Amino acid sequence: MRLKTFWILIILALTISSFLFFWEGRTSIPGQGDMKSEALKRKSYQDLPEIPVLAYHGVQVENVRIKNYDTIAEDKLEEHFKYISQNFEPITVDELLAYYRLELEFTEKRPILIFFDDGLRSVYEYAFPLAKEYGVEFTVAYLPSGREPYPIDGKMTWQELGEMKESGLVEVASHSFDHFDLTSLAQDELRYQLTASKRIIEKNLGPCSHLVAPYGKSDERVRQIAREVGYRSLFVHGRTVIEDDSLFDPFVIKRIAVSSDYGDKDLSKLK
16 A cells, blocks of 8 residues: 555656646746847837948949939948948848847947849949958849849849858848839739749749838838738838837838948948
8 A cells, every 4th residue: 555655656746747847848948038038128129229221222433423322433332331340230131130129139339231222233343342351241132134223234143143142241132023113013013023033033042031122112012912922021211210119010121222422421320
């Protein structure tokens, strides 16, 4: 009888121990619980310093005499990259998303995200060597078709894009297929513009999860289809605004268009 009671007590103790172990695992997954609690201790979304997102296009050797947003002089871009390397930490889109979700913080320099839209060959010829010299990461928003706004012979090849991506300094996002105003398209054409670009980029370069709206124009319909076809973020024009008690929406990330006369003083205002 005593032996039987002993084994019953042993089984009961093992059962209770197993339950407690299981419950501990459900409420505190190793590493994850600590990470989340530390994130919650930091800040809420509305308290986060904004990450500036810059949008460039082409690069040219000569000085740009008339202010525009289509190109910047090579020496001016070098000034930008030198200043950025000294005062900012260039990051990827995924790092920006993690920051706004309170999963990542930057303690040394203020982060900055840089885009070059359209995939112009001048970015490969001039911006890429400067990026390697100064250690500046950037993202190319690529148009697979080349239909607009530039002819195909002014664009980077897949081999050049691949070389840039393999350097670890450049990632590639979608800029739609044809560079149309997405808000003006019928439903089927809109879906095609987003899926075709994503499919072709992924076929040649691997995963493509981020979208830059042509002309920075978007609406709820564009955002919805972007989500449906598998994008994880959408960039538009302006500055990112995080309102009190709001959740970060990765489909309304706003950018700053960089003009040909944008200088160090303008960059210093972003710090």
